[in-house]
Amino acid sequence: xxxxxxxxxxxxxAKREISTKPRLSDRVFRxxxxxxxxxxxxxxxxxxxxxxxxxxxxxxxxxxxFLTSSNWQAAVNDAGQFDAKNSHFGIAAMLIGTMIxxxxxxxxxxxxxxxxxxxxxxxxxxxxxxxxxxxxxLMAAFPSVLFGLWGFFVLESSGEYWAKLINKFFSWxxxxxxxxxxxxxxxxxxxxVLAVMIIPIVTSxxxxxxxxxxxxxxxxxxxxxxxxFAMLRAVAFPYARSGIVxxxxxxxxxxxxxxxxxxxxLNIVYQVNWHIxxxxxxxxxxxILLKFGDASPYEIKALMAAGLVxxxxxxxxxxxxxxxxxxxxxxxx
Amino acid sequence: xxxxxxxxxxDEMETTxxxxxxxxxxAARAQKQPGSNALGVGLEARGVHAWFxxxxxxxxxxxxxxxxxxxxxxxxxxxxxxxxxxxxxRMHEFIPGAAMAxxxxxxxxxxxxxxxxxTKIRLKVGMVFQKPNPFPSMTIAExxxxxxxxxxxxxxxxxxxxxxxxxxxxxxxxxxxxxxxxGGALSGGQQQRLCIxxxxxxxxxxxxxxxxxxxxxxxxxxxxxxxxxxxxxxxTIVIVTHNMQQAARVSDYTAFFLSDGGPGQMVEVGSTNxxxxxxxxxxxxxxxxxxxx
Numbered sequence: 001x002x003x004x005x006x007x008x009x010x011x012x013x014a015k016r017e018i019s020t021k022p023r024l025s026d027r028v029f030r031x032x033x034x035x036x037x038x039x040x041x042x043x044x045x046x047x048x049x050x051x052x053x054x055x056x057x058x059x060x061x062x063x064x065x066f067l068t069s070s071n072w073q074a075a076v077n078d079a080g081q082f083d084a085k086n087s088h089f090g091i092a093a094m095l096i097g098t099m100i101x102x103x104x105x106x107x108x109x110x111x112x113x114x115x116x117x118x119x120x121x122x123x124x125x126x127x128x129x130x131x132x133x134x135x136x137x138l139m140a141a142f143p144s145v146l147f148g149l150w151g152f153f154v155l156e157s158s159g160e161y162w163a164k165l166i167n168k169f170f171s172w173x174x175x176x177x178x179x180x181x182x183x184x185x186x187x188x189x190x191x192x193v194l195a196v197m198i199i200p201i202v203t204s205x206x207x208x209x210x211x212x213x214x215x216x217x218x219x220x221x222x223x224x225x226x227x228x229f230a231m232l233r234a235v236a237f238p239y240a241r242s243g244i245v246x247x248x249x250x251x252x253x254x255x256x257x258x259x260x261x262x263x264x265x266l267n268i269v270y271q272v273n274w275h276i277x278x279x280x281x282x283x284x285x286x287x288i289l290l291k292f293g294d295a296s297p298y299e300i301k302a303l304m305a306a307g308l309v310x311x312x313x314x315x316x317x318x319x320x321x322x323x324x325x326x327x328x329x330x331x332x333x
Numbered sequence: 334x335x336x337x338x339x340x341x342x343x344d345e346m347e348t349t350x351x352x353x354x355x356x357x358x359x360a361a362r363a364q365k366q367p368g369s370n371a372l373g374v375g376l377e378a379r380g381v382h383a384w385f386x387x388x389x390x391x392x393x394x395x396x397x398x399x400x401x402x403x404x405x406x407x408x409x410x411x412x413x414x415x416x417x418x419x420x421x422x423r424m425h426e427f428i429p430g431a432a433m434a435x436x437x438x439x440x441x442x443x444x445x446x447x448x449x450x451x452t453k454i455r456l457k458v459g460m461v462f463q464k465p466n467p468f469p470s471m472t473i474a475e476x477x478x479x480x481x482x483x484x485x486x487x488x489x490x491x492x493x494x495x496x497x498x499x500x501x502x503x504x505x506x507x508x509x510x511x512x513x514x515x516g517g518a519l520s521g522g523q524q525q526r527l528c529i530x531x532x533x534x535x536x537x538x539x540x541x542x543x544x545x546x547x548x549x550x551x552x553x554x555x556x557x558x559x560x561x562x563x564x565x566x567x568x569t570i571v572i573v574t575h576n577m578q579q580a581a582r583v584s585d586y587t588a589f590f591l592s593d594g595g596p597g598q599m600v601e602v603g604s605t606n607x608x609x610x611x612x613x614x615x616x617x618x619x620x621x622x623x624x625x626x
Binding site for chain 1: 422468
């Protein structure tokens with residue numbers, strides 16, 4: 001056998017380059033979609049540059065204090081000019097307030113959203129599903145100022161009762177304590193309004209991912225004598241988990257960036273406040289809105305810096321989300 | 334491990350598991366022939382019809398399944414055999430718009446009776462699907478025991494059950510060193526045997542197999558057919574297959590289904606030998622001799 005193949009060992013050829021000549025129409029289309037895809041990146045980059053350019057001077061003069069202090073004073077000297085030395089800009093209260101309000105929104109909004117998604121995917125009759133899906137889509141398109149007004153006039157009054165109730169029974173937990181008996185316009189109420197606002201996006205993303213649960217796995221769970229609840233736990237949740245996390249992060253992003261609704265509802269105070277039921281809070285975006293109208297040119301630069309910080313915070317949260325999605329893994333998929 | 338030793342081990346286990354029903358089976362086989370009356374123990378379909386929406390897909394099928402036997406359902410595509418098998422554990426109603434008429438009796442009781450807990454029916458009548466469908470988020474061991482978790486059953490000796498089920502499904506020797514790895518890494522045939530092990534873990538009386546080998550290569554098919562033979566003395570097996578040789582190899586009884594454009598009907602049922610060597614109906618003969626289908 002071997003004697004027949006004892007010729008000189010065949011030379012291993014170099015790897016060939018495999019290519020194809022694309023048609024003109026293909027190239028044109030490729031160019032169109034590429035520019036479309038890159039334009040969002042370009043716009044984002046330009047905004048970042050704009051914020052950096054305008055906010056840099058404030059960040060430089062304030063240094064780390066911009067993140068750690070809660071002082072916002074644009075000093076003016078005797079000549080009526082901006083006095084950089086005596087001005088203090090710090091957004092610690094606003095940053096912490098942003099996180100607090102957003103986290104409250106997620107804690108309240110996500111269980112409702114995931115519950116709604118499960119109901120719509122696995123329980124609701126077809127016509128209920130149709131009606132509810134369009135109602136939720138409508139809710140997503142609802143102007144946020146209307147949520148703010150509704151929160152201000154409706155949630156404030158009923159929220160006051162809930163806040164007192166929570167304070168009465170849970171005041172042993174520090175965040176539910178009240179330094180003074182003022183419960184209106186608190187981070188708690190703002191969180192409630194934001195919860196309502198993130199429900200549509202989290203619901204529709206969760207519903208989408210639940211509805212993609214592979215039918216054969218669902219059948220397998222039922223065929224093993226599983227109830228619907230058991231099927232959800234064994235099949236639908238592992239499958240949808242990473243997608244739901246992604247939806248939550250989108251909701252969190254919206255809650256952190258929300259401006260008008262929070263501005264309408266929240267009592268913005270330049271002091272770090274961990275007591276979520278107490279009438280004092282903050283939110284970077286609504287602070288910018290609050291200050292923008294009568295800000296001096298120098299103060300506007302500080303607001304730009306605040307915007308930059310919010311931008312970076314959102315970026316960090318999103319990257320964290322991607323990390324979590326990667327970690328919770330595709331194992332259930 | 335050789336196939337023979339697997340056989341022996343399987344037999345030992347089966348005798349301990351279903352000692353009482355084994356004697357019933359032989360008695361039943363001695364007394365009864367297919368098509369006669371209820372056995373009292375086992376699975377019986379009585380005048381089963383099925384619809385999808387307005388479409389009548391299955392007409393008046395009455396068929397008894399002997400405890401401890403393998404019954405093959407054969408017939409061309411669209412003859413209603415898969416629909417029929419799914420009426421036997423109430424997976425039929427899972428499809429929107431599905432309806433049925435008639436009765437399916439398990440141990441003499443109608444599984445479609447009002448107030449019956451469908452999850453309990455499916456525990457007694459297990460199912461293996463056409464496409465292997467292990468749970469990818471679970472390990473091999475977790476997959477096998479998934480039914481216990483799903484049905485919230487408590488078991489004392491999980492490890493023993495795990496080994497027993499994998500052994501009976503003919504998979505133990507191949508996976509015993511990697512029970513805690515994920516099931517998705519197995520080959521198609523191994524995945525299907527994992528699904529069989531998973532179905533066995535809740536100790537069903539009946540195992541429905543809906544074309545279990547159609548997505549598998551010949552080697553895996555052979556392995557699963559061996560598994561079916563090993564199981565047949567302890568579990569009643571109903572298998573839908575497109576492969577007539579497979580029906581001839583694994584089954585004790587064969588039922589031939591056919592649709593003439595309308596709803597599918599059962600043309601003929603009998604011992605597999607009879608169906609393949611001297612069918613009563615001309616259409617059956619045409620099908621099993623390969624003249625159509």
